[in-house]
Amino acid sequence: KGVDVLQAYATADVGLIAYESPTREGLILDEGVLVEIVRPGTGDPVAPGEVGEVLVTVLQPGYPLIRFATGDLSAFMEGASPCGRTNRRIKGWLGRADQTAKVRGMFVHPPQVATVTSRHPEVARARLVIERTDNADAMTLRCELTNSSVDQQGLAEQISVSIRDVCKLRGEVAFSEQGTLPNDGKVIDDQRPLD
Structure with missing residues (x-):
């Protein structure tokens, strides 16, 4: 009784990455690490507040790590912590980034989806x-399209060809309004029931 228990985010390779303060509003990044949040499978930065994979750079003399992919999902939080610490904050652990799925006997990986969209x-x-x-x-x-006035039927056909070329599988294409895809860091969303 009377003991406050706070969270920390660490890995075996890096050590401490971020820690919670008594205000419990996100995890504050440790001063010894540089953290990036990127789109899984690409290494491209995500927009502020968007969920992505945590990459960590630590310049320890005996064991430096450059853009070490933790495989974990998180997102940056805006502003400083109410506790007064001014380091950047993350939302904490939000899941895993490894989203490989087996479809009709073939593995599909996030970098393949990134190749198709690129x-x-x-x-x-x-x-x-x-x-x-x-x-x-x-x-x-x-x-989600950058411009909704493009020829969507023609673009869908072109994207379908790219899916077949890159993934070696047939796939449909559907367009969504901007901002409607979930912000959870998933590139591949496997909704099949577990058998």
Whole structure:
């Protein structure tokens, strides 16, 4: 009784990355680490507040780590902690970034989704949704566009060709309004029920 228990975020390779203060509003980054939040599978920075994979740089003389991918998901928080610490804050551990899925006997990886979307600059954000329909696996790449006035039917056909080329699987394409894809860091969303 009377003992406050606070959270910390650490890995075996890095050691302490961030810690909670008594205000319990996010985790404050340790002074000895440089943290980036990136899109899983690409290493590209995400927008402020968006969920992504935690990369850590630690310049310890005996064991330096440069852009070490933890495999964990988090997001930066705005502003300083109410406790007075001015270091950047993260939301804490929000899940794992490794999202490989097996579809019709083939593995699909986040970097493949990134390759598909990089071929089409009209795509602002994308998420590959995998479902089971009529006892068969179905993939749909849900995309938010940079400009909704593009020829969506033609673009969908081009993206479908890229999916087949990169993933060696057929996939559908669906377009979503900007800002409607979930902000949870997932590139591949496997919605199939566990058997």
